[in-house]
Amino acid sequence: MGVFGIAVAPKSEINAAAETYSALFALQHRGQESCGIATSHKGIINFHKDMGLVPDVFTAKHLEALQGNLALGHVNYLTADGNQRVNAQPLVLSHINGNLAVAHNGALVNGLKLRNEMERRGGIFYTTSDAEIIAHLVVRERVWADSIEDAVKRTMQYLSGAYSVIMLSRNKLIAFRDPNGFRPLCMGKIDDSIVFASESCALDAIGAEFVRDIEPGEIVTVENGAVNSMKSGINARKSACVFEYIYFARPDSVIDGVSVDESRKEAGRCLARHNTVDADVVIGVPDSGLSAALGFAEESGIPYGVGFIKNRYIGRTFIQPSQGQRQRSVKIKLNAIAAAVRGKRVIMVDDSIVRGTTCARIVSLLREAGATEVHMRVSSPPFLHPCFFGTDVPDREVLIAHNHNLEEIREIIGADSLDYLHFEDLPQVVKGMNLDFCHACFTGDYSVEVPNKVEKQGLEEGVSTCEQ
Numbered sequence: 001m002g003v004f005g006i007a008v009a010p011k012s013e014i015n016a017a018a019e020t021y022s023a024l025f026a027l028q029h030r031g032q033e034s035c036g037i038a039t040s041h042k043g044i045i046n047f048h049k050d051m052g053l054v055p056d057v058f059t060a061k062h063l064e065a066l067q068g069n070l071a072l073g074h075v076n077y078l079t080a081d082g083n084q085r086v087n088a089q090p091l092v093l094s095h096i097n098g099n100l101a102v103a104h105n106g107a108l109v110n111g112l113k114l115r116n117e118m119e120r121r122g123g124i125f126y127t128t129s130d131a132e133i134i135a136h137l138v139v140r141e142r143v144w145a146d147s148i149e150d151a152v153k154r155t156m157q158y159l160s161g162a163y164s165v166i167m168l169s170r171n172k173l174i175a176f177r178d179p180n181g182f183r184p185l186c187m188g189k190i191d192d193s194i195v196f197a198s199e200s201c202a203l204d205a206i207g208a209e210f211v212r213d214i215e216p217g218e219i220v221t222v223e224n225g226a227v228n229s230m231k232s233g234i235n236a237r238k239s240a241c242v243f244e245y246i247y248f249a250r251p252d253s254v255i256d257g258v259s260v261d262e263s264r265k266e267a268g269r270c271l272a273r274h275n276t277v278d279a280d281v282v283i284g285v286p287d288s289g290l291s292a293a294l295g296f297a298e299e300s301g302i303p304y305g306v307g308f309i310k311n312r313y314i315g316r317t318f319i320q321p322s323q324g325q326r327q328r329s330v331k332i333k334l335n336a337i338a339a340a341v342r343g344k345r346v347i348m349v350d351d352s353i354v355r356g357t358t359c360a361r362i363v364s365l366l367r368e369a370g371a372t373e374v375h376m377r378v379s380s381p382p383f384l385h386p387c388f389f390g391t392d393v394p395d396r397e398v399l400i401a402h403n404h405n406l407e408e409i410r411e412i413i414g415a416d417s418l419d420y421l422h423f424e425d426l427p428q429v430v431k432g433m434n435l436d437f438c439h440a441c442f443t444g445d446y447s448v449e450v451p452n453k454v455e456k457q458g459l460e461e462g463v464s465t466c467e468q
């Protein structure tokens with residue numbers, strides 16, 4: 001998921017909705033299922049959202065109708081909750097003092113529990129999104145708080161898990177990041193206007209200058225051009241998601257002080273240092289494997305080649321709902337360039353193996369294209385534990401590395417050899433990062449308490465949405 005917000009300075013000519021559209025376009029890799037924009041104009045929040053990619057959901061007419069100097073945008077990807085229109089964000093709701101729009105990136109660990117508690121007291125929910133839980137709590141706390149940011153601060157005491165949130169009230173844009181700092185969130189400036197975004201590539205897209213990352217536990221408010229920051233005061237282990245560097249983020253983004261491209265190249269170099277096989281060419285699986293392959297080639301001296309062509313016009317394979325569909329769409333999405341690999345011993349670098357479906361397919365694509373050997377190198381350690389913080393890998397049983405050892409995985413995917421990034425190399429890969437990172441998917445060492453399977457299933461049974 002990706003979020004973006006802009007507070008246009010009082011005398012500026014910048015069009016908030018149009019800038020949000022461009023920024024969402026740059027964040028499209030973070031979610032292709034649905035998207036939306038909300039703007040605040042004269043105390044009223046207008047919005048448009050739907051299923052689909054940003055250019056499909058918005059026409060010039062939609063953007064024209066979205067007037068106002070404060071805007072908020074969201075791109076959503078399919079989660080285990082299902083592909084439902086009602087879950088498209090920003091979520092816009094009315095409360096006793098007006099309107100509120102909320103866009104959330106991440107996943108609450110205690111979301112179901114909070115929802116269940118509220119429902120027991122008669123609370124009504126329209127969606128299954130965490131954004132709605134957060135909105136309910138902020139509105140409830142606002143009754144006792146001096147300001148909306150104070151209400152956010154109070155709300156943060158209840159929340160556990162990953163949340164990088166941007167909210168829009170009548171006259172304020174509010175951005176806040178959970179105390180662990182799981183998901184990225186940064187701030188930029190375009191003249192005197194302030195913007196917030198999941199990734200710095202969205203700032204580049206609209207010509208905004210990067211100012212800084214929002215700190216874990218920080219709440220930043222913009223009102224009439226003035227920026228205010230406060231701290232939640234919650235003490236938590238810093239744990240920015242390392243998978244942002246490995247897979248999620250765009251290589252042109254810089255997150256918490258580290259270039260995504262540079263971290264991927266470094267992962268490739270680390271892999272090359274452990275390499276024991278000889279090969280004719282190193283290729284990367286687009287897109288997230290490319291930088292790592294370049295790093296591998298640089299370090300090993302084996303020539304870099306372009307071995308695959310990716311069809312840009314379909315979404316990521318992983319977001320297809322069923323295993324069958326996932327297998328089929330890999331074929332449509334990626335093709336090997338036979339001239340680049342025929343008769344060659346190939347080292348193929350990809351960012352991760354989750355279920356194992358994708359890499360088995362691409363290894364056979366290379367063999368069909370004439371590669372004589374395929375050596376797979378993975379620029380992350382084995383994915384062994386479920387993630388509860390928004391990467392949508394909820395169940396350990398689906399993880400190939402949980403159920404199989406290295407040799408078994410090599411055999412299943414059909415590679416001649418297989419190696420993963422060594423866990424000990426991870427700090428080197430994100431060297432210079434100004435936060436500690438979350439590595440729970442590799443180690444099972446979660447920095448917040450996570451629900452067990454039985455507990456989770458029990459709470460999930462009570463959750464339903466209003467279909468649209």
Ligand code: AMP
Nearest residue numbers: 318350352353354355356357358359391
């Ligand atoms: P598979 O092993 O078939 O499950 O697919 C692994 C591929 O999916 C990797 O090469 C990544 O490009 C991509 N991927 C990894 N993690 C995720 C994730 N959390 N969500 C979506 N795609 C992912």
